Amino acid sequence: MPLLTVDDLSVTFSGRGRRDVRAVDQVSFTLDEGQVVGLVGESGCGKSVTSLALMGLLPRQGVTVAGRALFDAGGAPDDRSAQGTVDLLALDPERMRDLRGAQLAMVFQDPLSSLNPVVPIGLQVTEILTRHRGLRRAAARTEAAELLQRVGIPDPARRLREYPHELSGGMRQRALIAMAVACRPRLMIADEPTTALDVTIQAQILELLKDLVHQEGTALLMITHDLGVVAGLCDEINVLYAGKVVEGAARRRLFAEPTHPYTVGLLGSIPRLNAPREEPLTPIRGSVNDDIAWADGCAFAPRCDSYTAECLGGPPELRGGDKGHRYRCVHPVTHGRDAARGRHRAFGDAPTREGEPR
Structure with a gap:
């Protein structure tokens, strides 16, 4: 059984005095452990809305989500997020919070707006470790420094004390990735993680994501508008247009x-x-x-x-x-x-x- 099976996912936004908008229209795909699947398309095709629906981050008012997203959440008996096969679209908020961070993680498009500007980086990383792994403050801070070092941030002990605005764009994105992999999630969603970065930093971030997939066996859902990004990263590619999958194939097949x-x-x-x-x-x-x-x-x-x-x-x-x-x-x-x-x-x-x- 695949790690994630998305079946006829649809997201409709209710219009105020206007017609409803179907942002995602019966999207289906599967994702296995250690596999990288890409969702590709222009802005407005429904890629980010798909990811937000899977993570349970869409507003509860004015939004209708239909379909199924079956996730294999099996794990150790003492793991609160281990729940067998669950439908991510039907989980209540409390059970979804147990999964997010522990088995599901997301790297957002804009790291500056995704990080809390008034909280030091260290506190934002350690919060995940204390919440989902039960580490005490000192142990969590040591683990956080190791995570920052692992994702290539120099002088991690000092960076833990700094605020997001004190880091460069590449460092902020790396900090987000460190937060995403803190609990070794089984599924990670990367929503345009290289959009605001220069070409050199883009290559470094993509190489980092590739290494994490290979080393941890994490499944990665890569969302981008850049086919050059998915060319060297994804195993399968799904092309979205106006909310629907218009083409899907293995990477080599799609490009050839x-x-x-x-x-x-x-x-x-x-x-x-x-x-x-x-x-x-x-x-x-x-x-x-x-x-x-x-x-x-x-x-x-x-x-x-x-x-x-x-x-x-x-x-x-x-x-x-x-x-x-x-x-x-x-x-x-x-x-x-x-x-x-x-x-x-x-x-x-x-x-x-x-x-x-x-």
Whole structure:
């Protein structure tokens, strides 16, 4: 049984005087111990909302969460978070607090806003150790210093006394990772952990996450908009668009033979060192919107040159391909080699709403 099985996860925000917004629409995926699974897509595709729903951090008012997220929380009998297989979406707040930090951990996107600005780093790290591991104050502080040293923060004893604003962006992100791994969680969620960092620090953070997965056997759910990040880290990749998974496959399979036009567009917008200098990038025009609901057809249709009337013939099914390759498109890309190079002609002018092919 997988460590985490997400089945038809949906999150709907109730509108005030407006229609409801379905931010996540029947998302399904699995995650095994020691595996890294990526959720990829532009801003507004539902990646962060998915992670917040799994961690039980969404508001209780005005939000409807449906589906299942089965987590294997088995462990030692004296572990308060050991509860067998549980549905993370149905747990009461007290049981969820026992799991968070002990078996579930999350690295948030902005470390400066995620850390308490008026509490020293040391107190924020030791709080997790005393809460979930029952360590006394002195032992927790010693363990906290070892954690900071492990994630590459120099002079950890001094850093424990400092406040978040006294640390650099890379150090703050490392402090968040130290807090996340303090109790050796079985599942860690990293939500855009390298967005605000320079390229050198990004590489260091990704290498740190990779080492933690290999050494501890922790399962990692990596959330990012950068396909370059998942290329060297993830085992499986799920591409989200407007709240739905539009393509999912093993990493090598997805990069070698992208099938959905949206995935092709994401790959085509990545600069490559080996590309001819005169070859322009092919960005996806427009932005994520909800002009077309998934119930009516493909939400990506207004941005896709392969769009026809058939695309609005009802909700597109998630079709299964070879070797677990899944895609949600009635006009899938068949020329994988050209698609991977970003040369598929899928991003011209906007199509007509009548659905006439161009």
